[in-house]
Amino acid sequence: MNLPYSHRHHQDPLPGAPALVVERLSVVYPGTKRLALRDVSLIVPVGARVALVGANGAGKSTLLKAVAKLLPIRGGEIRIYGNPPGACHHRVAYLPQRGEIDWRFPVTLRRLVLTGRYVHLGWFKRPSKQDRAIADTVIDQLGLSDLAERQIGQLSGGQQQRTLLARALAQDADLLLLDEPLNAVDAETRAIIVAVLARLGEQGKTVIAATHDLGRLETDFDGALYLANGREVAPPPGAFTGMRVGV
Template identity: 45%
Template sequence: MNEVVLEVKNLTAAYQKNTVLRDVNFQVEAGSLTGIVGPNGAGKSTLIKTMLALHPVLSGEVHFFGSTYKKVKKRIGYVPQRGSVDWDFPTIALDVVMMGLYGQIGWLRRPTKTHQRMAFEALDKMGMADYANRQISQLSGGQQQRVFLARALVQNADIYFMDEPLAGVDAATERAIMKILDELKAAGKTVMVVHHDLQTVADYFDHVLFLNRTVIKHGKTNDVYTEDNIATTYGGSIRLIGGRIGNVVHPVKQ
């Protein structure tokens, strides 16, 4: 067993009086690439936000590397949902990526040429070097997602959390993002991704966390990505066709 880099114990969270997560328990090993899947309203985004102290915890504990998020947050990267970002904010792509370096630069210090080079190299890795000086509002959805991924990459974190990075992007961007995620895994990084497309889970992730307000099942994809676990998570019926998901019928739970 590899080193446990994330441990969640009895985590419960709510919005006002509506409990969104209840008694969530799981451990994540170093160097794993995990897909977090579940129906709408299952608490997938809330899980990430709660672990990263962006949403209050009602009860339970979250430990990164045996410590609290506050003590190790420089080792953690986060890519939020694209829809939660104000893309009209007047800034260029290079400056957005530079924000990922503020932990190194400090908020009151100016970035050096080294910092600018690091940010540019991260953009280049995402195929966005030609857009470094473009206003983010002028970029397509897929291009914006690449910029945000570059911002996370430049942090050189040990754990990355990504909230639906593949939602609404074109096929080329999806391939580019998955290539980067595979490279992160190969480098020993740990990545957790909220993912909505059941048909690609088995191809993209070596671990799966089935979530519907609590953990339904978590483990290696080859072991837990089954018709029964999917049906239990989504509350409907599914068909596996040649090892892939066929029709998925489930109620949308809010």
């Protein structure tokens, strides 16, 4: 028997619908009045890898959080494979910024990655052998096998970032929302993460990643949306645009 965490589980994608459609989205953080996101629109086809580019405070994280249903929507609409956010939790994976996790908590790297399987388990079910095998496979892919039994606080920043990406992969989602996956990581981590992004593209997964790094956009992404002060802005002269994702 399966008791999912959310009742609105397993809605099939609408045929032909893009992975993500955002229409004139406005978001206000609870308890504040300032619009953190204003009239932003975006269409991401299935299988595309899109960068959200902008300085800190531009609204990149806000957009990802609204799509992950972590923030209420003030105006506009979000459709994920044609369905509203939260209609199908297992299909959307979200990689938070490192600071949003309590790294001192006594869990191992392996156990943290295993929590990526929880959305498929729901209440009361324990991870099966197969779930553990999936977790171990992605841990290996990200070059973390030797560290699997480490407490998560004893990993370096880059290792922590790879651990979070491993969890997002373990979820086996179709749409991956990555908040600054390449922020302040070492060269080894960067190379591994970029290789993973490339492989996700080959597998037909859709990736939306926030970044404030203008370098290498054209090799790692298919398209880019530029944000400043919560609005879409024109790309800086000569910057990568790729496929058209803004509306």
